[in-house]
Amino acid sequence: MADYQIRLKDEGEWKQVTRWELRRRLSKCVLDVEGTIGELDAGKLFRSGFGTFRKRPAKRKGSATRKLF
Helix, strand or coil, X not given: CXXXXXXXXXXXXXXXXXXXXXXXXXXXXXXXXXXXXXXXXXXXXEECCCEEEEECCCCCCCCHHHHHC
C-alpha cells in the first residue's frame, strides 16, 4: 500500500511510493531515516536536494448531511 508520496525535482507530479521505497530513497539523502519517517507521519513535508516527500493525504468522504438522505 502506498502510504507516502514523493515529488522529484525533475517532475511536477506527486508519485505514490511504498514505505520500503521511501526508506530506500531517504537513505540516500538522510542519516536518520526512521526520524524522518516519523516526522512525515506527523504530517510534515520533507524537502531535500533529491525531491519532496510527504505522507499521502487522507481521502475525503462525503458530507454527513448527504448520508442522512
